[in-house]
Amino acid sequence: MANTENTGKWGMVIDTDRCTGCMACVTACAMENNIPWTGEEEAGYGRGMHWIRVQRLWHGEYPEVKPEFTPTMCQQCGHAPCEPVCPVFATVHSEAEQINLQVYNRCVGTRYCGNNCPYTARTFNFFDHEFPTPMDFYLNPDVTVRRRGVMEKCTFCVQRIHKGQEKARAEGRPVKDGEIVPACAQACPADAIVFGDMSDSESQVSQIARSERRYQLLPELGTEPRVTYLKGGGYYGG
């Protein structure tokens, strides 16, 4: 059953001028996607698991400093460096959504994809992490709980994309712009993250992505990221 509504090229725009670095997106992402808490010691060692992180860089000399926040997650590259290196096809390109997906049950844990991701967007389950009660009541039934030894990363909340599409199909209408919102965009109090269908030139995300403030991360690598960043306009707090 070929569904035309399934061929959306999903994309995201992040306005770094609006980002306040509040980390709401990081928290929302962890709750939505069953990302485990690795604990103080592990996180301190650099093994904290996040599918999205807020990179904070300082500009200027003290005391005249300005922070710059760049929320960074998997860029869902069109030419993804992680895909060809996996020996078992655990990291694959989804034809319907045009995003990169990780097949947790297929992953053997060579971590080659993690090395080859220029955005270092992938996180690895070094141990089996428990969700202590009552935290396990928060677990999202739509998302796999990963075991140790597998790689994982941002999926653009693919479960929400599917839910939105199913709802629209049940009601016999196309998916409306802004109907599907990933957890990070939903949680962002500054509306810095906008998500939508890039193949629809009238969608909000397409319009914003045409802004002259647009840039992409590491464009010289030719990875064709699906995430566009905005920078250089008005400055909102921070």
Add this chain to the structure above:
Amino acid sequence: MAADAQSLTDMQIARYEKEEDPRQHLMFDPRPREEMNRMVLEAMQTTTPRYWITVGILGLLVALLLFGAWGNMILNGIGLAGVRPPIYWGIFIVTFVFWIGISHAGTFVSAILRVFKAEFRRPFTRAAELMTTFGLAAGALYPLIHLGRVWVFYWMMPYPNARWLWPNFRSALVWDFLAITTYLLSSTIYLYLPLIPDLAMARDRTEGWRHYFYMVLSLGWRGTEAEWLRLRKAIGIFAFAIIPVMFSVHTIVSWDFAATQVAGWSSTIFGPYFIVGAILSGVSAVITILFVLRSTMKNMKYFIRPEHFNALGKLVLVFSMSWAYFFFNEYLLHWYGGYKVVRDLLMHHATGPAAWIWYTMLICNVAIPWLTLWNKKIRSNPTAMFVITLLINVGMFAERYTIIPLTLGYQRFPFNWGQYTPRLTEISIVLGTFCLFIFLYMVVSRLIPLVPVWEVQEGQHAHTLRKVGKSEVPSVTELD
């Protein structure tokens, strides 16, 4: 009495060297066939209590350090190793590349020197080939050890399954898997072929379980003309065929890195650079092991002489220079290319907090061999060569450490720059494979003739001292 004969040999060789007598060379110092057979068998069958204690301790260490720590890691998670994002590969992969490098020694020394008819190779081809096999055995464990889920490792192999799923042939890891399996198989056959006549020799001169053991392994070898003809043909084919396999293996190992987009890895020069490094570390390891064999096994001083250290020392010097050339090339082109990420990375290697590893690499791989190996006296001194070659392998380990975790730690986002410290589990497993290598080598050194007797005898037949007037002139007959 045997001990007397041993020290007599030493003194004699020392005297020959002083007098520049051609008999200082093994090829010009023949012994009767039967005596030589007896010497090799004696070396193989003599076991001292010290030998058994060492083997016992090594076996225990392998069980504990390697399999114990690995088992514990499988039970608890790969997190017991120190790797962390973005440094996903650490000392496991470093040691993997190290062992695959060591394994180049056997083929290089044996096949290339055989093809080029370098006569000095004769007494130690087998010692080198054994290093290939055991180096691969130790190295091939690492792709399994470092997996997050080792219990499904077979998903990386092409095998028929209900879902028609193949491994991803675009992934360098699959090439790697195929290359290493090919090399392990072909190098084992290449080790076995020249072994057959020696096994038959041992079969005819032993009793009890050894007799049966060699009877099975020697495949009924009788030494007829037809058998020799076929054996030579097979060895000839394998010697030529295994050389491209050897070159391909380390090239493909280098593609694990070069085929990525990681800054500092994505380099077209990595293939030859890795091969030269592998041969440098491999030939050095041969020298290290020859010294150990010479000083621990009976009658080895007759077979392994200063001339062999001298000849291999020259090879090491040449490969140290080639390695330095590639190293320089790598820096020059990246400097010229001007890509900021790589330039910053290379600066970090030389000036960052782990710069001591970089300097260790340069001192051990370049400074030490260049300053010492030009000198024939040093090259002919087994103890000095032991120390030098050991240091070269320390340097090569440092090279791989610089290339793998230190490069991964300084990629395009300064946000998560950093280093990683190997943890106890990792260090234990690394030491465990070193113990495994020595353990296997020690056990097999008492099971098969470590010196290819027939090759030495063949060489000695071809080398004669002819009297021309009053002086003796060395003369060599061309074989085949």
